[in-house]
Every structure is written in C-alpha cells, then in structure tokens.
Amino acid sequence: MDETLQELYQDLILDHARNPRNFGYCQHQTHTFEAYNPLCGDRIVLSLQIRHDQIEQAYFTGEGCAICMASVSLMTEKITQQSLDEVEQLFEDFINLLTDASLTNKALQDCEQRLGKLAVLRAVQAFPMRVKCATLGWHALKKSCFEKSV
Amino acid sequence: MDETLQELYQDLILDHARNPRNFGYCQHQTHTFEAYNPLCGDRIVLSLQIRHDQIEQAYFTGEGCAICMASVSLMTEKITQQSLDEVEQLFEDFINLLTDASLTNKALQDCEQRLGKLAVLRAVQAFPMRVKCATLGWHALKKSCFEKSV
Amino acid sequence: MYTQTFPVDVIRRDFPILATKVNAHPIIYFDNAATTQKPLAVIESINTYYRYHNAPVHRGVYKLAANVTELYEKARQHIAQFINAPSADQIIFTRGATEAINLIANSFGQQQIAKGDIILVSMMEHHSNIVPWQQLCQRKGAILKVIPLTEAGDIDLQAYRSLLEEYPVKIVAIIHVSNVLGAVNPIAQMTQLAHQHHASIVVDGAQAISHMSVDMQALDCDFYVCSGHKIYGPTGIGFLYGKAALLNVMPPYQTGGAMIETVTFEQTRYAAPPQRFEAGTPNIAGVLGLDAALSYLERIGGMPSIEAHEKALLTYLYQKLQDLPSVQIIGAPAYRAALLSLTVHGVHPHDLATFLDHYGITARAGHHCAMPLLRHYQQVALLRFSLGLYNTRQEIDSVVKRLQQAVEELGHG
Amino acid sequence: MYTQTFPVDVIRRDFPILATKVNAHPIIYFDNAATTQKPLAVIESINTYYRYHNAPVHRGVYKLAANVTELYEKARQHIAQFINAPSADQIIFTRGATEAINLIANSFGQQQIAKGDIILVSMMEHHSNIVPWQQLCQRKGAILKVIPLTEAGDIDLQAYRSLLEEYPVKIVAIIHVSNVLGAVNPIAQMTQLAHQHHASIVVDGAQAISHMSVDMQALDCDFYVCSGHKIYGPTGIGFLYGKAALLNVMPPYQTGGAMIETVTFEQTRYAAPPQRFEAGTPNIAGVLGLDAALSYLERIGGMPSIEAHEKALLTYLYQKLQDLPSVQIIGAPAYRAALLSLTVHGVHPHDLATFLDHYGITARAGHHCAMPLLRHYQQVALLRFSLGLYNTRQEIDSVVKRLQQAVEELGHG
Numbered sequence A, B: 001m002d003e004t005l006q007e008l009y010q011d012l013i014l015d016h017a018r019n020p021r022n023f024g025y026c027q028h029q030t031h032t033f034e035a036y037n038p039l040c041g042d043r044i045v046l047s048l049q050i051r052h053d054q055i056e057q058a059y060f061t062g063e064g065c066a067i068c069m070a071s072v073s074l075m076t077e078k079i080t081q082q083s084l085d086e087v088e089q090l091f092e093d094f095i096n097l098l099t100d101a102s103l104t105n106k107a108l109q110d111c112e113q114r115l116g117k118l119a120v121l122r123a124v125q126a127f128p129m130r131v132k133c134a135t136l137g138w139h140a141l142k143k144s145c146f147e148k149s150v
Numbered sequence C, D: 001m002y003t004q005t006f007p008v009d010v011i012r013r014d015f016p017i018l019a020t021k022v023n024a025h026p027i028i029y030f031d032n033a034a035t036t037q038k039p040l041a042v043i044e045s046i047n048t049y050y051r052y053h054n055a056p057v058h059r060g061v062y063k064l065a066a067n068v069t070e071l072y073e074k075a076r077q078h079i080a081q082f083i084n085a086p087s088a089d090q091i092i093f094t095r096g097a098t099e100a101i102n103l104i105a106n107s108f109g110q111q112q113i114a115k116g117d118i119i120l121v122s123m124m125e126h127h128s129n130i131v132p133w134q135q136l137c138q139r140k141g142a143i144l145k146v147i148p149l150t151e152a153g154d155i156d157l158q159a160y161r162s163l164l165e166e167y168p169v170k171i172v173a174i175i176h177v178s179n180v181l182g183a184v185n186p187i188a189q190m191t192q193l194a195h196q197h198h199a200s201i202v203v204d205g206a207q208a209i210s211h212m213s214v215d216m217q218a219l220d221c222d223f224y225v226c227s228g229h230k231i232y233g234p235t236g237i238g239f240l241y242g243k244a245a246l247l248n249v250m251p252p253y254q255t256g257g258a259m260i261e262t263v264t265f266e267q268t269r270y271a272a273p274p275q276r277f278e279a280g281t282p283n284i285a286g287v288l289g290l291d292a293a294l295s296y297l298e299r300i301g302g303m304p305s306i307e308a309h310e311k312a313l314l315t316y317l318y319q320k321l322q323d324l325p326s327v328q329i330i331g332a333p334a335y336r337a338a339l340l341s342l343t344v345h346g347v348h349p350h351d352l353a354t355f356l357d358h359y360g361i362t363a364r365a366g367h368h369c370a371m372p373l374l375r376h377y378q379q380v381a382l383l384r385f386s387l388g389l390y391n392t393r394q395e396i397d398s399v400v401k402r403l404q405q406a407v408e409e410l411g412h413g
C-alpha cells in the first residue's frame, strides 16, 4: 500500500473495523438512532444510555465499510462517560477535522488533542467520497443526543 | 434579388400569390379537405366538384405564404377538367419534381411537360424547408380525391 | 455609445458560429429567442469534460466520480447565486423550461389542485405554459382562465386583480418576458397579488434570464423555470427554482435511480430535494456547460451591461423599423426586452424569412408556439427579430435594408 | 487471439480519457455500466455542432435550422437502423433510459392499466424499472408482482409462465442485461410468452445495447429503452423504441411546444409520433453525439466484433477471479454480458473501491440501484467490474493483482 492509502487504513482503523468495540445494545438504552447512507448501504444503529446529561454507555450495531465501522467504534469508546456538552464539542471537532481544510494549526492541534485516537481519521479528508462513511455514526450521535429520544 | 431567390419568386409565382385564381368554393362541391401546416400556420381548404371521375371545378380558400398560395392556385387551374387518373399522375409528378433529386433528365422533362406552368415550382427544391408549403394544397387534393369525400 | 462600455467586437470572437457564412453572406443571427449561440468557453467546457472528467455523478467512490460530482454541485450553487436563490437545494436540473413546467404541473399542481379550482394563465403564454396546465385541469376538473392583455400588449393588471378576487385561484402561470411581444411582465407585483389571494405563482423565465438580472428573492415567486440553450448554454439542460417549503413536500415527478433512499417491491422512500426530482443519470455535460455559460456572462460584464447593450440595440431597431411604412410591429408594451415581432403588408412572414435567410439573416417566422396570442392579434404567423449580446448596430442596418428590399421585390407592386 | 480481430490498442487512442492518470497510475476504467467513455468522434461532433451548426430544430425556415433538422432526423433514422426498428417514427428521444421508462409508464401504462391488473417486474430490475411501475400501481390500484430468479441468477422462466397463466398480467417490465449480475435475459422468448397471454412487454436495454446487437423485429418486444451515455454517446440523451400501433394511440407525456398541432385555451390537438412525445427543445447536441457514437461503433467493426472482444475479456477476468479464494462472484447466469459483481470475504466493497481507485482503477461499489436484488442475495453492497470495448487483458491483470493486494492488506490478517 502506498502512503496516503496507508494513512487511511492504519492498523488502528483496520483493528476497530475487524473487531468493533461496544458492538450491541445498551441494556438500559435511553436514546437510539438509525443512520443510513443510501449511496453505499452503510447502516448504523446507535444505542445510548444517557443519565443526568452524561453518556453512561454507548453501543452500536450495523454494517458498513472499515472507515464507517472504525469511526463509530472509536466514537463509542470516546463518548462513554462524557457529558453532553463534551460530546457536542467532540462532534464539532470531528466534523471540522474531516471537512474543514482551513483550520489553523492551533485549532487543528486542539481538535486532535480533544479527539485523541479518533484523530487518525483525519486521513479521510484526502478521500472526500468517504467523509460520509466516517461521519455516519456521528450524525446518529447528534440525532440521538440532541434531536430525538426514545 | 439574386438568382436562386429570383427563381423561387418568379413573376408567375408572385402573380398567383397576389391574385390567386379560383379562390372560393365550388357551387356544387362534392369533395373537400382542409390541410394545415402547424409549423407555419398555412391553411388551405380545397373545394372540388367531381363527376364521373373527372374534376369539373376546383376552388380553394385559406391563407399561406406566396409559395403555398401560388402552388395551389396554379394547381386548381391545372386540374380543372382533368380525369382522376390524370390528377394522380400530376400529383406524383409534382412531388417528384420537388423532392426527388435523382430524377433522370428524361423523367424530369416528362414531369415538367405534364405539369406545364407548375414546373416553375421546381425551384423550391433548393429550399427544403419550403417544400411543405408548396405541397400543402396537393396533399389536400390527394386526401379529397382519393381518401375522403364530403 | 454602447460600444465603449460593451466591447461587442471583441466578444463576437468568442462565438465561432458568428464567423461562418450563409450563402456567402456573413451570418446575422437574429433568432436568439429560439436558441442562442454558444461561446467558446461553453464548447470547451463540454470538450474538457468528455476528454478528461467523464464519470457518473453521485455514485462511485472513485476520484473521477468524486470530481465530477463536485463540479456538478458547484454548477448548481452557481445557478443559485446567479438568480439569487436562497439555497442551491432549490435548483432542480431539467431538460429545459418545458420539462420544468411539466414537473411543476405534475408534482406541485397534481398535489395542490382540486375540482373547481382555478388556474390562471395569460393570453401571451408560450404553449409550454398552457398545455401542462390544461392537462392538469382536465385530470382534476379544475378550470383554466385567461388573464387578458391591454391594448398595448401588457398584462391587464386590473383584470388580473379581478380574477383573483372573483375566483378560487390556486395557481398563476405567467411568462416573465413574452417570446413574441418582448413584453416584460411585472412579476414582483403579480406575485404579491397572487400571494394576497393565497395563490401560488409559476414564472416562465425562458426569455427573461438572458436579457436581464433575475432575482428570486426580489421577485418572491414560488417557481421559476429556464432553458440553458437560451442563455448561451448547451441544449438539453435547464432548471427550475422552487421555494424550499414547497419542494420539500412535493412528490417526485420522474422516478428511478438517484432520487431514492430505499426501494423494496412494496414501498419506496424518496430522497430530499433536489435529488428527489432528478431521477436517472443527468445531462452532466449540459450542467457543466451551463455553468460555463453563466461564468462567461459574468466575465463579460454581467447582466446589467448586457441589458444596457441590448436595450440600445432594440431602440435602434425599433426606430429604423418605424421608418418602413409597410411594417407593423405587434404590441407596444411598457417594457420590452430585446425582441419584437412584426408583419409586413403584402408579404407573408415565411417568404420574408426565406428572403432574409438568403442573405445570411436568420430570423424566425411562424406562430412561435403562442397560437392563442397570435389568434388574439388575428395573425397566423409573424416575423420575429430577437437579439442577443453579440448583435450590433451594423447588423441591424443590414437587416432593415434587406427587409426593405424584400418588401419592394416580393410585395404588392 | 482477440487482438488480431479487434485492434484494441488502436481503438484506445480514440478515447482521450484513457490516456489520463489517476494518482500517477494510468486510468483503468471498469465502470462502463455506469457510463462509458466517449470517443473523439463523439466529442468532435458536439464541438462541430456548437461551432458551426447550432440552431433550433423543426422550426425556422432558415438554412441553419433546416440543416440541423435534417441532421437530427437522420440521427433518428440511424438509431432505427442500428436496432432494426421498422421505422424512424418509432424512435423517441428522451434524457435517458429512466425518462424513457417513465414516459412509457405514464403514457402507455396510465392508458392501459386498471384496478386489479398485474404488472410483472423481475427480481433483478434496476430501480428505474421498478419505481415508475410501483407508482403506476399505486395510482391505479394495480398490483406489482415479482418474477423470481433461479439459483443461478437467471429469470425463472417456469415461474414467469405460471405468473402469466395465473394472473391478469397486462405489462411485463424486464431488464435485458442485468447491471449487477450481467445476466442476459431471453427477451424473445419472454416476449412470446407475454404476448400469448395478451400482456405487453417493456424491455430495459440500458445495459444490453453496448454489449451486443439488439434487433427490435427479432425480439418483437413492445417497448425498448436505452441511454446514450452508456453506449459511448453523450450524457442527457437516450431513446425509446415502441411498436407503431401502440405509439399512435398513446397520449402525450410531457406537453408544450413542438408536439402540437393546434392550441386554444379550450383544447389542444397533438402531433403524430414521434413529435407527440418530444415536447420542447430537445438535446440536439446529444442526439448528434449519439449518432456519432453509433457510427463509431459501426466503423470499428460493429457490435458482433465488440461482443466477441468483450466475451474473451470476460472469460479471462472470470477465470482469474476464480483463482482468488476470498472472492465470491454473484450469480452464475447462463449467458453473461461483460460485467460481474463480487464480494470479498472480510473486506467491504467500499474499501476495495477506494483501494483500487488509489491505483487508477475505477470500479463501482454499492447497491447499483438494485436494492431488491441485493436484498435477495443478502448483500448491502457489491463491487462491480463492468467492461467496455476499450478494455484489455493487461488491464484485467492489473486489476486482479490489485484486488489480491487489497485482500491481503485490508482483509482479516
């Protein structure tokens, strides 16, 4: 694999794609949303337990490409035990990281620091047709936390 | 006017266009047909008196361009007192004259001889978009004599 | 002098066809209302697309497809900006104005119109803004009524107001610029009146957009339709603008690939606008060519300078024609875009068109797809001169001279 | 050797895009089922049209318009001859296959279908040959039934026969070549069966016409639809063929200019086919470009030699893929045109497509607008390789090599 491709398909991503974490449903689910990308057939069902404005548990099921699966797997790890305010910030950071080519170095560093491991997905920026794959789970997150409840 | 145009708009044609002969209706009309060219709005109503397979009288009304009016005016003169067989031959001659570029010299001469004055309309061949104008009345003739009666 | 502000001689070089000849005469193209000629920028954009970028849009994760999709959606944004639409999602690509009106009548119209409702069209509509509404009325048991014209050939606003007051009007379908009279209709005012009476308004902008700036937010109309080939763009492409609130709840028109969320044999879920209304593979080269056409118009100074140039030409043409006693110009509307139709006493329009064509002058004779309007003027055919941005005073001089010659040589003695 | 009879290396020079690169790799275009690339002859015909001939068709008595009208109608004749249709009047231009099916469903279908009637589609249809019929059924209270597939992925003819015998089938809508499986369906036989049961048959030829000779009189189907951009022609143009007896009595689809005899506000009289079905200004450049595409195909040897070349390629590809244990090719139809879809154990089709694209290989991943078929195979996405006349064995070698690499580097360890 050459370099750009290697960056996209890093071991971390392939690992999460092959062995997604938090795959399944919350036992005491309070929020859920199904996100679907009609273009490629990726489908993610997010299952959250939210208490006192904090995400206690985050699970997901569905099927999709490596980018999609890794992104949502890493996301569920990251948002567990985070407040909704923090989650909202992460959502913005993630979207900016993938779609905003005009971020200052400083802003970029802050983004990446807050996102932690998720920052590997920055490589998707070079593959515009795959941005939707990487953000599918995140849109489900936004919908389930901030726009819709069970 | 330059030459090709002059041939199209000969005095004979302009004269018949300005002063159409046999303009009106047969007193004892036996056959009629209205022909219409939706593209340009030309409209010709042919009115015939046919007895014993012979055209006794031929009149027309309507409105159209010089080519259309002259053609039908000359036609009514020509077909009066002709048998239906002769009329059918004239129809074919006229259509061939205007649309068949592959006529032999001999065939052309025969055509022109049978058509008489109508042969001036041969110039229309050089103006393909006007062939329909020149033949409108003739199609009415065909319809009224051979396909439809009052 | 218009030539100082608008460098028409330079601009003409951008249009290869203007350098061609007809019967050894330089072509004088005066049929711009039928279709406009294309600048090199448009021709080259199509060329480039097929040579280097050809790929399907909205599908395919590969780069070629991604690039084309981006170009395609940028064109949509450009159009939105060109007509000051609030959002690119309100621009739907169609084959042309005709299809756009059909789409509106069959989706929005089909949804909104019930038995006994009234649809208003004007006396000066093009067939494409009559027949789809007529068909809708037939399907629904609705009634088509006609907004009459004033003596001068303008929309009779008094009568329009009365119709709105008297009848349960649901839709007003109105031409922005008449393709026969050149009349520019007061769309903003007509929209306001329609909305006051809870009617929607569909505007046929096919003849307007090439002659003047059009602004969706200023006009406030509900729908607006255009043809690309009449605004220096390619054939086979056009678009409609619609208010978002209406588009969002309208059912699809054509169905198939690309406008769909999910399909089972039992049920289909449709995508959001604009995709919902763009079934199948679109005219991609057409979209990119239209984009290039708008860029070209902006580059040469934009619509205001084109409008000024054409206005000067029209005034000149009008004056010269008035010097010919046998010429009768049809209508005298308050505002006229750069086109007019006429009759010549004693010479049929078709003979005039053939005569002029012989000297390289392309002008249209016929009913111009506006039979009801022609019937109103008791005519079956008219000769039309419609100007474009590349026409010149010298061309007008030639045309008027040849018209005069035709009158002399073909007319009554 | 196919290279002896079909000079593919020479032919490739006619397609400028094949000389371009993606990520510094020569492009290998394997998405021909989505859209084909264009030979110079097509690009030049469009170029020439806009540079020298651009004018409206079917109107205008002037020479420019007369010339274009003649070219336009000659293109229609050419298409008729290319598919062995009895008459050019049976060819109707549309934007593409999708619009053609919509036209048939909304004109013929709307006219023929009544409550309780049955419309048959197959399990392998493209959305464009499902949704318009679904909508028609909804409007009319008719019922859509599905012809199942055999284990191998062919139409289950036994089941088809039973459906025809059991139900009041009025229309059969069937794909000629599946855009996912490549299956070539026995249209002549299916037509005969449909006609025996007094059903009409509508054939979606979008994927057939670029791969094989199609003959309307041999197939005897009632309607046949195609897209120009899938047969090396321009975007935004396609056509339908229909039996004359049906077209003659069908109501118009879109309405407006050019399809009309007379218009009054009370009533409209429509023109005869094909004009009746071509409202508004058509995609003239598209029609001429399509004409040029067909001429090109004839010039390089015609459909039989293209078919032979592609068949050899397909066999080669198929064999090489069978050597890859993690690759599963979908379906094993009796006859296959030059395309196939596959899954790779452990790697998602989208990741494969991105990987391949990175090395210049354009292949499509997704549902290919055939969701019901994918559901039948319990898949949500497939990787598709679809070949064209310019593809080569060397390209197949590269593609298979890269696919293998993708399996190793992205797959399960």
Ligand SMILES: Cc1ncc(COP(=O)(O)O)c(C=O)c1O
Pocket: C257, C279, C280, C281, C282, D033, D034, D095, D096, D097, D098, D099, D126, D128, D129, D175, D177, D178, D179, D204, D206, D207, D227, D238, D369
């Ligand atoms: C089998 C089949 N039918 C119909 C279509 C639709 O063709 P178009 O998008 O050109 O209208 C396609 C192409 O996507 C196809 O593959």
Ligand SMILES: Cc1ncc(COP(=O)(O)O)c(C=O)c1O
Pocket: C033, C034, C095, C096, C097, C098, C099, C126, C128, C129, C175, C177, C178, C179, C204, C206, C207, C227, C238, C369, D257, D279, D280, D281, D282
């Ligand atoms: C006023 C008006 N509306 C609609 C149309 C139809 O446009 P098109 O044929 O491009 O669909 C035309 C052009 O003929 C027109 O002049």
